[in-house]
Amino acid sequence: MKSVLFLVGVILVLSVIRLAVEGTGEPSARGDSEASSNQTALQQGTPAWRVGAVCDQAGNCIHGDQKVVSRAEWGKRWPFTTEEVVLVCVRDLGPMGQFLVVGGMPWAANGGAQTFARVRGLTMDINGTDLPVRSFDADKDARADKFWAEQPPPEEWPADEPWGARNSISDVGIALSRMGCT
Helix, strand or coil: CHHHHHHHHHHHHHHHHHHHHHCCCCCCCCCCCCCCCHHHHHHCCCCCCCEEEEECCCCCEECCEEEEEEHHHHHHHCCECCCEEEEEECHHHHHHHEEEEECCEEEECCHHHHHHHHHHCCEEEECCEEEECEECCCCCCHHHHHHECECCCCCCCCCCCCCCCECCCHHHHHHHHHCCCC
16 A cells, blocks of 8 residues: 555656646756856855756656755754755655755755655756766765764764764755745
């Protein structure tokens, strides 16, 4: 029964994506494909990565709302090793539409988005290149470990013992929900 409900949910989401794409009047809703220099963008105070459409393996594409967030804004709550991150909210997908661009790579921000990205073979246009949406989970994709900041160990933790705990990314989900991905 659960798998039938999941399948019905996927079909419903795909219908919403197709309607959104057809509503644009474009054969492909992909973003502008002209690449920009990350260094120049950072110097100009704009996001280092231009984010275009999220597409599935069948060619259905949809744009999301974007918001650049930074270490300077979030302070001690900042969970990343980079200075800025682009939050991407595809409202029509609800919580399954919560994505991040960290280190120039697109990531699914929660379990629902991770499953949806894997099942549908999602890609995201970053600076004119379609890149696979990966799972921002160090247990599922070791590349996430590079961008997810380690939480400092408690003072009583033995110095010779590995710690490995990561900062919470719950504020990312809250920010994406406030953008409309609920």
